[in-house]
Amino acid sequence: MQKINLGEKLATFSDYFSPRTVTTYNGHDVMVAKxxxxxxxxxxxxxDDFFLVLKGVLDIELRDRTVTLSPGExxxxxxxxxxxxxxxxxxxxxxxxxxxxxxxxxxQTAAPRKIA
Amino acid sequence: MQKINLGEKLATFSDYFSPRTVTTYNGHDVMVAKxxxxxxxxxxxxxDDFFLVLKGVLDIELRDRTVTLSPGExxxxxxxxxxxxxxxxxxxxxxxxxxxxxxxxxxQTAAPRKIA
Numbered sequence: 652m653q654k655i656n657l658g659e660k661l662a663t664f665s666d667y668f669s670p671r672t673v674t675t676y677n678g679h680d681v682m683v684a685k686x687x688x689x690x691x692x693x694x695x696x697x698x699d700d701f702f703l704v705l706k707g708v709l710d711i712e713l714r715d716r717t718v719t720l721s722p723g724e725x726x727x728x729x730x731x732x733x734x735x736x737x738x739x740x741x742x743x744x745x746x747x748x749x750x751x752x753x754x755x756x757x758x759q760t761a762a763p764r765k766i767a
Numbered sequence: 768m769q770k771i772n773l774g775e776k777l778a779t780f781s782d783y784f785s786p787r788t789v790t791t792y793n794g795h796d797v798m799v800a801k802x803x804x805x806x807x808x809x810x811x812x813x814x815d816d817f818f819l820v821l822k823g824v825l826d827i828e829l830r831d832r833t834v835t836l837s838p839g840e841x842x843x844x845x846x847x848x849x850x851x852x853x854x855x856x857x858x859x860x861x862x863x864x865x866x867x868x869x870x871x872x873x874x875q876t877a878a879p880r881k882i883a
Contacts (some may be wrong), residue, residue: 654834654842676843676863677815679793699793703861705839718770723821726770727792745819747792 657683657705660767661743670746670754671767682746683767686738693733693756698749700728707725710736773799773821775860776883777831777859786862786870787883791859800882809872814865816844823858827851 655673660683664671668690670682686709702711703725711718711726712735718726728734748754753761772791776799780787782807786798802825818827819841827834827842828851834842844850864870868876 652843652845652848654836654840656840658839674841674843676817677795677865681817681843701792720770723774724770724772725790725797727768727790727797728792729768731770748806749793 657745661685664765669762669765673767675750676747678749679747680750680759680764682748683744684744684746686736686742687740689737691734691755692735694729694731695748695752695756696731698752699730700734701747702726702728702736703745705743705745706736707740709742709744710737710739712737773861775820777801779883783877784870787881789883790864792863793826794865795818795837795863796866796880798864800860800862802858802860803851803856805853806851807871808851810830810847811868811872814868815846817863818842818844818852821859821861823854823856825858825860826853827853828853
């Protein structure tokens, strides 16, 4: 039950597409992540996906359009909707998913959940 | 299914302690709010309370200590824990609570939930 400084948490790691849990909220992991390049197309059948951009510009590609997010902008990908995050530069995000959600939508390919 | 610019949403209203829902996420309202002055002591028996400060400095008083949050800092008040937000200046926050949660912890005194 401590306050969380998101910038300090982001400074503790440098690998991309490997979210760090900074706290939990109602059964969800609240995470920070660094992105660079294109992630894979995936969907989460059981959960919405919460993105808030803290630094950089993030494209969230959907099958029919692309949502471009700058710092201070957020987007919720509804459950079941295919999406692909693409960072054309280093991007920092706040990400919320239920604890245990594989970041790729597939436990076989998901990054291990780490704590910062 | 639109992106949300938090600053634009905050610019649409000026009243304090009256959160605006900007989107929903897994049964939760994602809200922005402006605070100024002291709110009331309250607790939420059924939910954690998510605060992320976007502007200004917010004290979250707990019964045994005070957590002071600057922009980019967040805090989760666990369910059942009494707290009182105190803003010594105008503060902007991102707030997440399950849809329907009274902001005072009591439906009788809660601000009507509004949409921005």
